[in-house]
């Protein structure tokens with residue numbers, strides 16, 4: 001167990017290192033960067049440029065620039081270009097909103113994705129499977145902003161139901177529970193739209209791995225042993241097909257995070273996605289860099305949890 | 321000829337999704353080609369996509385403007401026809417770029433193994449930790465949004481899954497007796513790779529290629545929506561939505577039709593890829609029993 | 612049990628396969644797998660079904676309790692009578708009462724026949740609970756079966772997961788799992804093919820011993836004619852979906868009638884004869 005943790009820690013550090021390198025190179029090697037106003041802009045005074053260069057260590061050679069940037073990042077000294085506030089503080093202010101949105105979306109896509117995939121696999125080859133598959137591909141192919149706008153048109157414009165923001169404005173809630181329910185209500189729609197694609201992808205993964213498992217010899221044995229088809233399906237095949245699924249879910253997390261940029265801006269939801277979009281608009285390099293770093297850490301954490309779960313399910317996996 | 325038609329009919333009635341997706345995709349390609357050709361000769365049908373008519377602003381769909389007009393009085397239907405070309409172009413080329421990179425990286429990692437494999441796959445792992453769409457957005461924003469940059473960015477950031485799939489496939493093929501035999505017989509390395517390994521992944525590559533198209537189309541639409549797609553006034557499906565989002569409460573058609581086009585196009589590609597996958601798996605299963 | 616009923620029992624075959632015809636529907640059309648075979652098996656006796664790989668032995672065995680999904684498997688004709696009941700025309704629900712409780716299997720690859728995610732205890736208990744609901748599913752009920760198949764430390768074995776056992780042990784567990792339902796017929800489909808030679812011998816001896824001690828009826832499927840003589844009372848030789856030879860073991864081995872059987876017998880290396888090279892089987896099938 002300890003060796004496993006150490007190995008994971010080492011591997012994650014290595015990955016984070018590569019991630020920061022990639023981010024750094026994308027930032028510094030693109031034309032015009034890393035000046036937010038463009039290198040040749042005549043409206044910016046040389047003094048201001050010099051201050052800027054000093055502050056972001058642009059007067060040093062590239063490798064040193066990278067090191068000082070990492071140093072600043074870990075000591076919390078890295079500041080946003082737009083308002084000079086520490087980047088980490090700005091991000092941590094948004095973290096609760098983003099986490100609640102993403103975790104809700106994750107719970108949604110895990111549960112509904114499993115349901116859809118199981119339904120497909122249960123009716124393998126007949127029209128119900130075909131319908132479920134069609135639904136899954138529809139979900140993958142849906143542009144999220146489109147469905148979001150249609151939803152807003154329908155609910156907000158036609159029916160007058162508030163779903164934008166994190167809570168309804170101008171309403172005094174009689175108690176805390178109502179206020180909470182209102183918050184959850186506002187969380188539900190962006191989370192659901194965010195979950196659509198990963199949900200569908202998960203159902204396809206699940207269906208494919210069920211297909212493989214149902215061909216296995218132990219399924220034949222289970223049938224020979226006189227077990228009912230539903231026992232064979234749920235007790236024997238399903239649990240085995242979770243194994244490839246769990247590893248694939250790790251790959252869906254980054255997509256989920258990437259999707260928040262669009263969804264948060266449509267639903268006026270104050271999370272890290274909006275922060276990121278703002279940073280892109282303002283060419284706020286320190287912010288972009290840190291955001292990528294934090295998201296990658298979250299994704300690695302998610303993968304780690306997935307691996308632990310996987311070890312819980314499969315006795316063949318030993319954590320060392 | 322009639323037997324060919326009958327066989328085609330039999331085939332497509334067995335795979336209705338394939339029939340649907342193939343006909344949609346081929347119509348889209350024809351539309352894209354015709355629009356490009358016509359505008360090349362200066363013929364604007366039904367209208368010039370960039371011609372503004374300030375007295376015809378935000379008209380809902382009618383006989384003159386089938387899909388309505390936008391805030392500058394431009395004809396949405398004409399703009400969507402021109403957007404087809406952009407979407408198909410971006411989809412196909414970005415897919416091609418990412419396919420070439422993904423297949424190369426996957427083959428090298430799977431064939432050579434060892435340290436090279438470790439290095440490549442750890443880098444892929446690292447790339448997979450990025451919020452893909454956000455990374456694309458950042459890179460396009462920094463490079464400056466243009467058709468070429470979008471294709472480059474989508475291509476260069478979209479190959480990770482392909483490389484993993486191909487590496488896994490090459491690893492299994494490497495363990496097959498036929499490959500050992502070929503190697504023992506002293507086949508050259510390039511022959512091993514190009515004659516013995518890659519042809520056997522053709523089905524997988526085909527499916528990956530088809531599924532890569534809608535991914536790029538959806539990503540481009542998302543970038544356009546946020547204002548970092550192909551720049552206005554060039555008409556793209558994403559741009560029409562981006563332009564229209566300010567007015568969408570009054571002019572639903574500015575959002576609805578382009579989004580529907582994106583949906584149908586990407587859905588068709590997904591269904592086509594899936595149909596090929598089904599056929600591929602059926603053949604694999606049949607081969608396993610043909611001793 | 613009176614002598615009259617026991618007499619009638621031994622007369623009436625336990626299993627009777629009549630003109631069984633099976634085929635697979637494939638992309639290329641219908642491909643026949645079994646072309647009308649008939650044999651019967653009396654209570655307490657052992658029948659060896661012998662034939663080369665792909666001759667249709669497994670399909671025959673599995674079709675008796677309709678274990679293969681249909682389609683692709685097509686039941687094109689014939690009957691499988693078990694104690695006078697035609698299993699092929701039974702409803703799925705009634706058929707399930709025959710599976711394992713009456714007809715149990717031991718398959719070729721024990722390592723893949725056990726679910727990797729569940730412990731041996733849980734899989735044995737699951738079987739026991741289903742087929743002997745009258746018994747408690749405690750370790751006390753399970754352990755004797757593991758003892759019987761010669762597992763040295765049964766308590767330890769119960770705790771373990773399939774991947775922690777050797778191939779021989781896994782096969783023993785499978786046999787115990789079959790025995791615990793106390794079936795009337797045990798079908799062993801190449802139970803030793805995936806094992807090392809020494810382990811093969813152990814498993815064969817075990818089956819032989821169990822058959823004698825419990826008076827079990829055994830359908831033993833193998834591609835190896837050499838191991839048949841000590842094990843089986845009757846032999847049926849299968850070739851390309853047909854039975855080409857069927858009779859008492861002694862008779863078949865001493866003077867085989869069909870050229871294919873002769874060819875199979877010639878392939879068995881013997882210590883008392885000098886051979887430069889082992890003969891191969893030519894295309895005997897052409898004669899059909």
Ligand SMILES: Nc1ncnc2c1ncn2[C@@H]1O[C@H](COP(=O)(O)OP(=O)(O)O)[C@@H](O)[C@H]1O
Nearest residue numbers: 609635644663664665666667668669670671683
């Ligand atoms: N699922 C299947 N689909 C098509 N053909 C099959 C299938 N399973 C078995 N067969 C064919 O049936 C024949 C008999 O197979 P089998 O009973 O497994 O042979 P064996 O005697 O080695 O046990 C073989 O020719 C095999 O190719």
Ligand SMILES: [Mg+2]
Nearest residue numbers: 665668669801
């Ligand atoms: Mg067999």
